[in-house]
Structures are given as structure tokens and as C-alpha cells.
Amino acid sequence: DQQVKQNSPSLSVQEGRISILNCDYTNSMFDYFLWYKKYPAEGPTFLISISSIKDKNEDGRFTVFLNKSAKHLSLHIVPSQPGDSAVYFCAARDSNTGNQFYFGTGTSLTVIP
Amino acid sequence: NAGVTQTPKFQVLKTGQSMTLQCAQDMNHNSMYWYRQDPGMGLRLIYYSASEGTTDKGEVPNGYNVSRLNKREFSLRLESAAPSQTSVYFCASSKGLYNEQFFGPGTRLTVL
Numbered sequence: 635d636q637q638v639k640q641n642s643p644s645l646s647v648q649e650g651r652i653s654i655l656n657c658d659y660t661n662s663m664f665d666y667f668l669w670y671k672k673y674p675a676e677g678p679t680f681l682i683s684i685s686s687i688k689d690k691n692e693d694g695r696f697t698v699f700l701n702k703s704a705k706h707l708s709l710h711i712v713p714s715q716p717g718d719s720a721v722y723f724c725a726a727r728d729s730n731t732g733n734q735f736y737f738g739t740g741t742s743l744t745v746i747p
Numbered sequence: 748n749a750g751v752t753q754t755p756k757f758q759v760l761k762t763g764q765s766m767t768l769q770c771a772q773d774m775n776h777n778s779m780y781w782y783r784q785d786p787g788m789g790l791r792l793i794y795y796s797a798s799e800g801t802t803d804k805g806e807v808p809n810g811y812n813v814s815r816l817n818k819r820e821f822s823l824r825l826e827s828a829a830p831s832q833t834s835v836y837f838c839a840s841s842k843g844l845y846n847e848q849f850f851g852p853g854t855r856l857t858v859l
Contacts, residue, residue, distance in 0.1 A: 636789070638789070666845070668847055670850075675852070675853075676852055676853075677751070677837050677839070677850030677851050677852050677853055678790070678837070678850045679849075679850070680847040680848070680849065683847060723789065723790065725790075727845075734792055734795070734805060734806065735792070735848070736789075736806075737782075737789040737790040737791070738789050739787055739788060739789040740789060
């Protein structure tokens with residue numbers, strides 16, 4: 635049973651516009667959330683994280699928002715650039731075990747020049 | 748600074764054959780992990796090692812064994828490969844269990 639869901643397999647956005655990637659989760663014990671970016675034939679690379687005690691974290695063009703009541707987080711990329719074209723995975727840690735991250739299935743972002 | 752390295756990059760096995768996937772990190776990280784990625788499934792944790800000398804099962808451990816050889820190296824062994832183990836395998840490491848993970852480039856394994 636998928637505890638972390640990314641319901642949009644793909645997303646296309648014009649260069650310069652905002653990209654919004656969404657992630658939903660079911661486990662209320664998740665306390666730490668991360669976004670990873672993955673290019674073809676490479677491993678995922680860490681992008682940004684947020685603790686459950688916050689509702690927003692910003693790093694340059696990337697902002698992650700967390701809505702705990704809705705069990706939803708989103709990644710905003712502004713402005714989007716062609717180099718942002720990649721697969722984005724959200725991941726969540728279970729504070730019960732503290733030692734396992736659960737990953738979503740990924741959203742493939744294409745930024746059109 | 749190579750980060751996390753994995754060997755081999757590609758491998759084709761016949762059902763029943765065995766093999767070991769190698770992983771090494773040069774970041775002095777304490778924790779290491781093995782994941783598999785299948786289409787439509789995201790990354791799933793197979794085994795992890797919180798620190799040198801310890802290993803624990805993750806979400807999908809059946810059919811695999813691991814060895815934390817030293818602080819740098821963490822290997823994954825398939826004793827008797829099955830077609831269901833066809834996947835892309837990623838090794839990762841982190842400073843500790845509560846830190847973000849750094850991934851290797853992956854091993855694409857096909858079991859015929």
C-alpha cells in the first residue's frame with residue numbers, strides 16, 4: 635500500500651512560469667519530508683526538505699509547502715528553467731521507526747523553452 | 748570526491764544465478780541503504796545499515812542479503828536470482844538515519 639502518493643505522473647510547464655508538484659501521504663506519523671530530483675541514468679539528488687513543525691521552507695527558486703491537516707505537500711519552482719526537466723520524488727520519514735523513508739512514484743517535469 | 752559509487756552499472760543474469768552488487772561511499776557517512784526502483788512503484792528500501800556493524804531489513808528484503816564490510820562499503824547479494832528481481836538498484840548513504848541521503852548512479856539488473 636503506497637503511503638506516499640504522487641498522483642500526477644507528468645507535468646509540462648513553459649520556461650519562466652511556476653511549476654507545482656504535489657505529493658499526498660497517508661501516515662500521520664511522518665515527521666520529515668524531502669524532495670529529490672532525478673535525471674535519466676543517474677541517482678536521485680536531494681533538493682529540499684521540511685520538518686513537520688514547519689509549513690514552508692525556501693531555498694532559492696525552490697519552496698516546499700506542508701499542509702499537515704490535509705496530509706499534503708507541494709514543491710514550487712519559480713521561475714522554471716529547462717534544466718529543471720527531471721523526475722521529482724517526494725519522500726517521507728516515519729517518526730515511529732525513524733529509520734525508513736517512503737518514496738512516492740515520481741512526477742516527470744518537462745520545462746518547455 | 749566520488750560520492751557514492753556502484754558496480755556494476757549493468758548486469759544480466761539467468762534465473763538461479765547469484766551475484767553481489769557493490770557500493771562504496773567516501774563521505775564518511777555512518778548510514779547506508781539499498782533501494783530498488785520499479786516502474787510505477789517509486790523507490791523501495793531493501794536493507795539498510797544504520798552504522799558499521801549493523802544491518803536491518805527494509806520494506807522488501809526477501810531474496811536479498813547484505814554485508815556492511817566496513818564504514819565505506821555496503822554490498823547487496825542475490826543468492827538465487829529471480830525474474831521478479833529485475834529492477835534498478837540504488838545504493839545511498841547519509842550522515843545518520845535522520846539526514847538526507849546521497850544516491851549512487853544505480854545498477855540496472857535484468858534476470859532472464
